[in-house]
Amino acid sequence: xxxxxxxxxxxxxxxxxxxxxxxxxxxxxxxxxxxxxxxxxxxxxxxxxxxxxxxxxxxxxxxxxxxxxxxxxxxxxxxxxxxxxxxxxxxxxxxxxxxxxxxxxxxxxxxxxxxxxxxxxxxxxxxxxxxxxxxxxxxxxxxxxxxxxxxxxxxxxxxxxxxxxxxxxxxxxxxxxxxxxxxxxxxxxxxxxxxxxxxxxxxxxxxxxxxxxxxxxxxxxxxxxxxxxxxxxxxxxxxxxxxxxxxxxxxxxxxxxxxxxxxxxxxxxxxxxxxxxxxxxxxxxxxxxxxxxxxxxxxxxxxxxxxxxxxxxxxxxxxxxxxxxxxxxxxxxxxxxxxxxxxxxxxxxxxxxxxxxxxxxxxxxxxxxxxxxxxxxxxxxxxxxxxxxxxxxxxxxxxxxxxxxxxxxxxxxxxxxxxxxxxxxxxxxxxxxxxxxxxxxxxxxxxxxxxxxxxxxxxxxxxxxxxxxxxxxxxxxxxxxxxxxxxxxxxxxxxxxxxxxxxxxxxxxxxxxxxxxxxxxxxxxxxxxxxxxxxxxxxxxxxxxxxxxxxxxxxxxxxxxxxxxxxxxxxxxxxxxxxxxxxxxxxxxxxxxxxxxxxxxxxxxxxxxxxxxxxxxxxxxxxxxxxxxxxxxxxxxxxxxxxxxxxxxxxxxxxxxxxxxxxxxxxxxxxxxxxxxxxxxxxxxxxxxxxxxxxxxxxxxxxxxxxxxxxxxxxxxxxxxxxxx
Numbered sequence: 115x116x117x118x119x120x121x122x123x124x125x126x127x128x129x130x131x132x133x134x135x136x137x138x139x140x141x142x143x144x145x146x147x148x149x150x151x152x153x154x155x156x157x158x159x160x161x162x163x164x165x166x167x168x169x170x171x172x173x174x175x176x177x178x179x180x181x182x183x184x185x186x187x188x189x190x191x192x193x194x195x196x197x198x199x200x201x202x203x204x205x206x207x208x209x210x211x212x213x214x215x216x217x218x219x220x221x222x223x224x225x226x227x228x229x230x231x232x233x234x235x236x237x238x239x240x241x242x243x244x245x246x247x248x249x250x251x252x253x254x255x256x257x258x259x260x261x262x263x264x265x266x267x268x269x270x271x272x273x274x275x276x277x278x279x280x281x282x283x284x285x286x287x288x289x290x291x292x293x294x295x296x297x298x299x300x301x302x303x304x305x306x307x308x309x310x311x312x313x314x315x316x317x318x319x320x321x322x323x324x325x326x327x328x329x330x331x332x333x334x335x336x337x338x339x340x341x342x343x344x345x346x347x348x349x350x351x352x353x354x355x356x357x358x359x360x361x362x363x364x365x366x367x368x369x370x371x372x373x374x375x376x377x378x379x380x381x382x383x384x385x386x387x388x389x390x391x392x393x394x395x396x397x398x399x400x401x402x403x404x405x406x407x408x409x410x411x412x413x414x415x416x417x418x419x420x421x422x423x424x425x426x427x428x429x430x431x432x433x434x435x436x437x438x439x440x441x442x443x444x445x446x447x448x449x450x451x452x453x454x455x456x457x458x459x460x461x462x463x464x465x466x467x468x469x470x471x472x473x474x475x476x477x478x479x480x481x482x483x484x485x486x487x488x489x490x491x492x493x494x495x496x497x498x499x500x501x502x503x504x505x506x507x508x509x510x511x512x513x514x515x516x517x518x519x520x521x522x523x524x525x526x527x528x529x530x531x532x533x534x535x536x537x538x539x540x541x542x543x544x545x546x547x548x549x550x551x552x553x554x555x556x557x558x559x560x561x562x563x564x565x566x567x568x569x570x571x572x573x574x575x576x577x578x579x580x581x582x583x584x585x586x587x588x589x590x591x592x593x594x595x596x597x598x599x600x601x602x603x604x605x606x607x608x609x610x611x612x613x614x615x616x617x618x619x620x621x622x623x624x625x626x627x628x629x630x631x632x633x634x635x636x637x638x639x640x641x642x643x644x645x646x647x648x649x650x651x652x653x654x655x656x657x658x659x660x661x662x663x664x665x666x667x668x669x670x671x672x673x674x675x676x677x678x679x680x681x682x683x684x685x686x687x688x689x690x691x692x693x694x695x696x697x698x699x700x701x702x703x704x705x706x707x708x709x710x711x712x713x714x715x716x717x718x719x720x721x722x723x724x725x726x727x728x729x730x731x732x733x734x735x736x737x738x739x740x741x742x743x744x745x746x747x748x749x750x751x752x753x754x755x756x757x758x759x760x761x762x763x764x765x766x767x768x769x770x771x772x773x774x775x776x777x778x779x780x781x782x783x784x785x786x787x788x789x790x791x792x793x794x795x796x797x798x799x800x801x802x803x804x805x806x807x808x809x810x811x812x813x814x815x816x817x818x819x820x821x822x823x824x825x826x827x828x829x830x831x832x833x834x835x836x837x838x839x
Contacts, residue, residue, distance in 0.1 A: 169261030183317025234327025492740030
């Protein structure tokens with residue numbers, strides 16, 4: 115067998131993760147300290163261009179066919195024939211970035227199916243504060259122009275500052291994609307380009323929902339309500355959303371393309387996005403009536419039914435209250451009863467904003483928490499509850515609800531704790547060019563109040579077999595994000611996000627928006643090993659039959675070399691030669707060979723591992739599944755966190771996720787060796803070991819770093835030995 119080469123690739127990855135986490139804790143990724151996307155610094159690049167007298171050309175998103183797309187807009191496709199990239203200064207003598215503020219007429223759709231994105235951009239123009247969080251002030255084609263612009267976008271929990279040049283795709287003298295109605299205003303076209311850049315191409319933007327754009331422009335979390343199936347307390351939800359500064363939009367579904375922007379008898383527009391701008395209860399002839407204020411972004415075509423601008427209902431409202439409600443309206447804005455709203459409209463979207471986006475001290479703010487996670491085949495991608503054998507391996511997050519909603523928030527209903535859960539899969543648009551699209555995702559919520567006060571450990575299969583979910587996402591669906599609002603009694607709950615089927619890989623973000631303060635934590639096992647004291651027999655105590663076997667195997671020198679150990683193990687292990695691994699794991703006197711006592715230790719270990727393997731090889735096929743491997747490792751006395759399980763399965767399982775006996779034994783031998791070695795060095799039992807040159811030289815594998823805490827023990831010392839190449 116060739117000598118195994120150790121590469122510290124895992125250490126580099128872990129180091130990068132630690133550095134990233136520290137940067138986050140210091141505020142990197144917040145809006146006021148946005149991450150420079152791809153490391154591009156707008157101010158530095160602009161200054162460099164001004165100094166050299168050149169216009170910026172973005173090599174990270176160059177004006178080439180690949181930036182347009184990969185299929186319908188791919189290189190050599192008919193739709194991209196004749197496209198040229200031009201700067202606005204090459205088209206007009208006096209191009210403008212923004213003229214008289216950003217308005218909806220700045221956003222006209224081109225040849226790209228990204229109306230969802232343009233609707234979100236148009237909604238931004240209604241809120242100047244939010245708009246300029248995305249479109250920074252001070253950009254111009256006149257003062258300090260260098261062909262470079264920048265925008266800030268929220269991407270999966272982080273704000274990124276995205277730089278673009280102003281080379282835009284043109285065809286027949288016109289912009290191919292988004293453009294302004296006036297033709298001389300370019301902020302919206304450049305914002306679309308920045309969004310295409312972070313998603314890999316313009317074509318990646320084709321198809322989507324307005325809420326996706328809402329979230330990437332605000333960092334908020336969106337709820338959807340089908341008004342035909344709306345909850346009974348929807349009006350209270352709308353009132354609280356408005357109090358929190360949320361963005362609310364609604365629309366009327368169309369039955370065919372012929373209905374698009376068709377106007378109803380009472381002047382509502384089908385297939386058109388309205389904004390909800392207010393809600394109020396008024397006393398009408400001795401009864402309280404719920405009203406809702408709407409805005410048509412067109413600035414015209416208003417509702418003509420009850421409670422419209424000139425309707426008779428206003429005559430029966432207190433004059434002072436009537437004036438207060440009507441004086442605050444703008445063109446295109448109107449009131450209607452909530453009952454009519456529920457009957458006329460089809461869908462409501464609420465984008466709840468994060469506290470950093472809400473500057474007013476009078477606005478009630480959400481309490482928010484965000485977690486990042488991964489699904490990896492064979493280790494943390496267990497699928498939904500339809501797959502009980504693997505569902506339990508999915509990432510798990512605990513929520514502790516302590517405070518109930520304010521009494522006036524739920525009226526006559528039973529009190530509870532309101533919160534919104536949102537599960538978002540990451541980078542799926544960017545991966546379309548590789549044939550990967552949205553996975554079908556969802557989540558389930560389990561009550562764990564009887565486990566209150568216990569350590570935040572990953573729940574095992576038996577728990578989910580014995581307990582039904584208390585709540586769940588409304589459906590599993592192949593959207594970027596699934597979100598649901600809940601109200602549950604105070605207590606502790608565990609959220610399990612998953613793909614619908616097992617072994618579907620992906621990265622995700624789980625967000626928790628709560629009315630009141632709440633505690634959250636990710637559940638994961640702490641790294642530890644509960645190993646029995648190893649029985650070391652003297653030569654006199656070893657059974658005579660075993661001695662005879664040893665003499666037969668060892669030969670005249672009465673020691674087993676690497677070559678001899680290889681031969682012995684090959685009788686047990688058919689596929690992998692583990693000679694060096696096993697010898698390293700059990701050799702005690704440093705001479706590179708195994709004596710009788712050392713071989714006895716190894717033999718007993720293998721017998722123990724064999725009994726465990728047989729227990730979990732249920733079909734007696736000679737291999738177990740990756741998920742059974744996880745249970746077998748725990749049965750052997752090891753507690754590992756999910757990141758280690760991901761790496762172990764990657765290293766020791768076959769492409770079909772099967773783990774045979776030799777892989778299983780190699781893994782356990784190395785695990786046990788490293789734990790026992792660490793325990794030997796941790797003489798004061800404080801979980802910290804200090805290494806000097808001698809200890810490094812005599813360790814059973816290369817060691818990096820001066821100090822190693824128990825929690826990171828398997829990050830530095832064990833990774834090289836566990837994952838030898």
